[in-house]
Amino acid sequence: MELVLSPEDEAFRREVRAFLAEKMPPEFATRTDTGLRMSKEDHIRWQRILYDRGWIAASWPVEYGGTGWTAMQKHIFEEECALAGAPPLIPFGLVMVAPVLMAFGSQAQKDRYLPRILRSDDWWCQGYSEPGSGSDLASLRTKAVRDGDHYVVTGQKTWTTLAQHADMMFTLVRTSDTGKPQEGITFLLIDMHAPGVTVQPITTLDGSQEINSVFLDAVRVPVENRVGEEGKGWTYAKYLLGHERTSIAAVGRSKAQLRRLKAIARQEMSGGRPLLEDPDYALRVAQVELDLLALESLVLRVLHDETAGKGPSADPSFLKIKGTEVQQGLTELLMEAVGPYAMPFQPEAFRQENWNDEPVGPGYGPPLASQYFNWRKASIYGGSTEIQRNIIAKAVLGL
Amino acid sequence: MSFAFTEDQQLLADSAARFLADKYGFDARRAAMRADGGWQRDTWRAFAELGWLALPLPEEHGGLGGSTVDTAVLMEAFGRHLVVEPYLATVVLGAEAVASAGTAEQKAAILPAVAEGGMLLALAHGEPASRFDLSRIDATATRAGDGWRLSGHKAVVLHADCADRLVVSARTSGTATDRDGITLFLVDPKAGGVTLRPYPTVDGLRGADVILDGAEVPGDAVLGPIGGGLAVVEAVVDRALVLLSAEAVGAMDATLRLTGEYLKTREQFGRPLSSFQVLQHRMVEMLQAQRFAHALCYRAAGAMDTTAGAERARAAAAVKAEAGRAAKRVGQEAIQLHGGMGMTDDMAVGHYFKRMTMIDMQFGNAGHHLRRFAGLA
Numbered sequence: 001m002e003l004v005l006s007p008e009d010e011a012f013r014r015e016v017r018a019f020l021a022e023k024m025p026p027e028f029a030t031r032t033d034t035g036l037r038m039s040k041e042d043h044i045r046w047q048r049i050l051y052d053r054g055w056i057a058a059s060w061p062v063e064y065g066g067t068g069w070t071a072m073q074k075h076i077f078e079e080e081c082a083l084a085g086a087p088p089l090i091p092f093g094l095v096m097v098a099p100v101l102m103a104f105g106s107q108a109q110k111d112r113y114l115p116r117i118l119r120s121d122d123w124w125c126q127g128y129s130e131p132g133s134g135s136d137l138a139s140l141r142t143k144a145v146r147d148g149d150h151y152v153v154t155g156q157k158t159w160t161t162l163a164q165h166a167d168m169m170f171t172l173v174r175t176s177d178t179g180k181p182q183e184g185i186t187f188l189l190i191d192m193h194a195p196g197v198t199v200q201p202i203t204t205l206d207g208s209q210e211i212n213s214v215f216l217d218a219v220r221v222p223v224e225n226r227v228g229e230e231g232k233g234w235t236y237a238k239y240l241l242g243h244e245r246t247s248i249a250a251v252g253r254s255k256a257q258l259r260r261l262k263a264i265a266r267q268e269m270s271g272g273r274p275l276l277e278d279p280d281y282a283l284r285v286a287q288v289e290l291d292l293l294a295l296e297s298l299v300l301r302v303l304h305d306e307t308a309g310k311g312p313s314a315d316p317s318f319l320k321i322k323g324t325e326v327q328q329g330l331t332e333l334l335m336e337a338v339g340p341y342a343m344p345f346q347p348e349a350f351r352q353e354n355w356n357d358e359p360v361g362p363g364y365g366p367p368l369a370s371q372y373f374n375w376r377k378a379s380i381y382g383g384s385t386e387i388q389r390n391i392i393a394k395a396v397l398g399l
Numbered sequence: 400m401s402f403a404f405t406e407d408q409q410l411l412a413d414s415a416a417r418f419l420a421d422k423y424g425f426d427a428r429r430a431a432m433r434a435d436g437g438w439q440r441d442t443w444r445a446f447a448e449l450g451w452l453a454l455p456l457p458e459e460h461g462g463l464g465g466s467t468v469d470t471a472v473l474m475e476a477f478g479r480h481l482v483v484e485p486y487l488a489t490v491v492l493g494a495e496a497v498a499s500a501g502t503a504e505q506k507a508a509i510l511p512a513v514a515e516g517g518m519l520l521a522l523a524h525g526e527p528a529s530r531f532d533l534s535r536i537d538a539t540a541t542r543a544g545d546g547w548r549l550s551g552h553k554a555v556v557l558h559a560d561c562a563d564r565l566v567v568s569a570r571t572s573g574t575a576t577d578r579d580g581i582t583l584f585l586v587d588p589k590a591g592g593v594t595l596r597p598y599p600t601v602d603g604l605r606g607a608d609v610i611l612d613g614a615e616v617p618g619d620a621v622l623g624p625i626g627g628g629l630a631v632v633e634a635v636v637d638r639a640l641v642l643l644s645a646e647a648v649g650a651m652d653a654t655l656r657l658t659g660e661y662l663k664t665r666e667q668f669g670r671p672l673s674s675f676q677v678l679q680h681r682m683v684e685m686l687q688a689q690r691f692a693h694a695l696c697y698r699a700a701g702a703m704d705t706t707a708g709a710e711r712a713r714a715a716a717a718v719k720a721e722a723g724r725a726a727k728r729v730g731q732e733a734i735q736l737h738g739g740m741g742m743t744d745d746m747a748v749g750h751y752f753k754r755m756t757m758i759d760m761q762f763g764n765a766g767h768h769l770r771r772f773a774g775l776a
């Protein structure tokens with residue numbers, strides 16, 4: 001059931017492929033394939049290659065430096081990049097804060113930040129969750145108190161992905177305690193190098209450090225860094241959630257993972273035959289592949305609806321739930337593929353550059369268990385599966 | 400078949416619970432993992448003094464002659480505290496192989512030392528191509544004078560890094576997957592031709608790959624019948640499957656308790672998470688999985704000492720399939736119910752999740768044993 005593309009889209013796909021073959025550093029593909037972590041420099045290097053080609057902002061309007069692509073072209077581009085093993089684009093600037101700035105930011109904010117985002121001059125992170133406010137985000141307590149031309153911000157943000165690299169953080173803070181909790185929230189842009197900002201890494205259960213606590217101790221934020229009006233932050237955050245929600249399905253990444261899974265399961269042996277020919281295992285692989293096919297089908301439908309100008313729906317919630325299940329199903333099958341060799345913990349084999357030793361077991365084995373552990377996060381972050389179900393129950397079923 | 404614990408078993412359960420509650424909290428376990436070798440010699444000595452190392456060993460060799468149910472009681476307690484000491488490797492796998500197949504001299508030389516805590520063992524059987532198949536052995540042993548010369552690669556040998564003796568399987572005849580022709584040897588890991596590649600495991604234990612390159616062992620290193628080693632390994636592993644399941648049952652119990660406590664204290668939307676019915680039902684499903692695995696586990700433990708051959712194998716496959724599936728699922732759900740906190744290394748729940756995931760993988764996952772169970776009908 002291959003995607004039937006129009007001749008124009010087919011030509012576009014060939015153009016993207018040719019570009020990737022020519023311009024993407026081959027070590028990215030190797031790193032993706034072996035599960036080696038991408039560094040900050042890798043990400044920036046790749047994003048600047050795309051910038052030079054004019055392809056960094058697939059979903060931005062042309063007037064801001066976007067591509068002006070159709071929904072289908074965006075989908076093709078994302079998929080081809082993933083299949084080629086390109087580093088994933090860091091979404092916090094490009095996909096998350098930029099649309100909010102375009103819609104609600106001041107002219108000065110647009111002029112300052114949007115070009116810097118395009119050029120990857122600033123690394124952005126997202127300051128939403130707090131220790132006491134996860135699924136119930138509106139209960140957040142980080143306080144911003146007006147003092148002349150500044151807000152003085154005090155509180156703690158948590159699960160802040162890659163804050164250790166960040167120059168800027170877009171943040172939800174509390175500017176009022178009266179009325180509904182949602183009404184006292186303001187959207188601020190905080191300079192991560194400002195006095196009073198402390199980033200503390202959180203080690204996750206797989207031993208990696210990609211998330212952080214961000215402590216804000218009387219950080220002085222100029223009022224000009226407020227986006228839109230005071231007390232309207234929740235509305236802006238919700239706008240962001242309704243925006244660009246098909247990428248959350250990660251169809252391209254999962255297709256690349258499925259390809260990797262099959263390659264590994266062809267090499268691993270079970271009962272003297274390739275594991276992929278083991279009927280039980282093959283059926284489970286087929287089930288995930290089928291789920292992925294269904295997921296992609298809904299993504300395409302949503303893209304079509306977007307193009308046709310239909311308003312936001314709860315479809316992104318379906319995509320988030322299923323996309324997560326597919327990602328987690330793939331990491332589970334990958335871990336199981338190597339059997340007992342899932343057990344040795346050899347982080348140097350996938351975290352250290354230039355580690356020249358040989359791991360025990362197959363070369364693709366070392367990251368698989370850690371990856372499985374790490375991807376449990378996917379059904380928790382960005383609105384947990386439970387929260388997505390609540391949204392569907394309310395918005396679609398009217399319960 | 401009796402489901403009630405005997406008085407001795409109840410005493411053992413109580414004393415294990417008390418000792419571990421006192422000495423083996425989450426922080427103590429982390430300290431043990433950071434210690435040289437990844438576990439604590441002091442703890443091991445305490446296990447010896449409590450009689451736990453002697454528990455399943457034969458009375459004529461310094462043991463207490465305990466049943467599989469007795470050892471399951473202990474392993475369940477170990478699971479509750481994620482004990483990292485090499486009990487499974489030394490007592491359940493290594494000593495059991497010696498006790499069931501060794502000569503009087505071998506037993507006398509090894510088992511009392513194990514019981515006293517002075518000797519550590521490991522079972523070096525699986526190989527890179529074996530996956531979960533116990534008969535797929537390519538390592539070879541050829542005659543060399545009065546002794547033997549061993550070559551091959553043993554994969555992911557739990558606690559081989561600290562073992563004083565390895566129980567190594569190798570082919571003295573036949574080719575991979577032949578049931579006959581596998582022979583067991585007692586090998587000194589420091590002997591010439593033996594190389595270890597040690598590592599921590601993802602679930603906080605230690606292990607090593609063992610490379611045998613013409614390692615020479617004397618004639619009296621043969622353990623059990625020449626060419627008849629597979630049956631010995633199968634019996635040892637079947638019992639280990641039940642005891643790993645007991646460990647899983649204990650780990651699931653602790654995980655449920657941690658998760659329940661978290662749901663009661665964590666408030667979102669102005670009320671504790673535990674008040675949401677949708678989460679209550681998730682907890683009930685997890686508890687169901689644990690309860691049924693628990694019941695099946697002790698039934699199978701009894702069967703280990705009263706049945707043999709296919710009947711014993713079927714009981715072992717049944718419980719490992721059930722407990723492995725349950726443990727993996729309970730681990731996933733516990734992380735999800737903890738939300739972001741469940742993903743952090745500082746919370747105990749993640750460590751239970753990792754161990755339970757790997758219990759499923761050890762000696763064959765749920766799918767493997769379900770297929771075995773079906774095939775042995």
